[in-house]
Amino acid sequence: MVYAAPTELADIKVSNLYQDYNYVMEDGTWRHMEFTSEDIDEKDLKRFRAYEALASYQYNVDIMTYVVCSAKVKNPKSRIQAGFNTYQVIPICLGDRDAEVLLKTLMTKRSRREPLTREDFIQLALCPIMGGSISQYKRIKAALKIIQDSTALSYEEKETLVSVLYVLADKFLNSKEMEIIKGVMKMTKLGQMIFEDGVSQGHTEGYYATITGILRKKMQEGVSPDAVAKYLNLDKEYTQRLCSLLQDLPAQDDLEIARTFVKEMEHRQQV
Structure with missing residues (x-):
């Protein structure tokens, strides 16, 4: 341990986090759909992870995120390591189809x-x-x-x-x-x-x-x-x-x- 990190988050800004689309499945879980015309980077994945965590906590549901990519996206990043956990999304890329x-x-x-x-x-x-x-x-x-x-x-x-x-x-x-x-x-x-x-x-x-x-x-x-x-x-x-x-x-x-x-x-x- 180097030093103690802050434990009070009093200055967090209250924001409305808008997701592109959420769909309720037959088993009660959600599918979260995002759309992008740019490569998915680590910042995007952290944002999607925040969306999932907040929506899952608020609505008490399990959520999986799918990212629909335009043909310009060639190698989307789909996972990041977050402490002990690995977070991942499922990219949908159809750029190889004519x-x-x-x-x-x-x-x-x-x-x-x-x-x-x-x-x-x-x-x-x-x-x-x-x-x-x-x-x-x-x-x-x-x-x-x-x-x-x-x-x-x-x-x-x-x-x-x-x-x-x-x-x-x-x-x-x-x-x-x-x-x-x-x-x-x-x-x-x-x-x-x-x-x-x-x-x-x-x-x-x-x-x-x-x-x-x-x-x-x-x-x-x-x-x-x-x-x-x-x-x-x-x-x-x-x-x-x-x-x-x-x-x-x-x-x-x-x-x-x-x-x-x-x-x-x-x-x-x-x-």
Whole structure:
């Protein structure tokens, strides 16, 4: 021992620690999802470890963290030694998979009238983080068409897949590319239903859960509600209310916030 370390942490700053996504599994455990377009370093792992420890203590659950990496991430660091303990995350890197090859394979299956599997659709939703030379515009446009034309998916399943595509695009693309992607999404029937105003065209829990997740991220970056509204082509009133719910209900996840918001809108329409 060299000397005694401090035992009182009186000057710790109180902060809201926002995680990207948390999902409750059938066995009651949580899966924490993070997204990154940069290499994972030791500082990132310590931050994820803090997220897990706080959420696990607060909600009394076991948590595993998965980090979804863009194609630029080649050798992500996945573990650190923390005293007697080893902390690790599970990186999801698809940079070695070619998005163009995947799309051609799925289109060939469709042309042969072969059914697409659940795994096919999951890979399709993750095509923005795959490698390959095909542009994000082309890969997302093709993915949207396959999803839109599928007769094996329910509307809710299609909506979920489109939402995943949108979230990944928002995480990994620049503002100019995002404008293109939003335009691509609006060109499909499903995209129009998600993006256009009106209760029957987008006021759904899944959609607003996605918007809430994006809004959470932008708030962390210090972006104003009005700027987010313009960025997402949303009514300012909707965005401001979602911001208020995020601040008033910090313990709720994106889906819970979305459900509260949708119920409020339904109540207003009935009055």
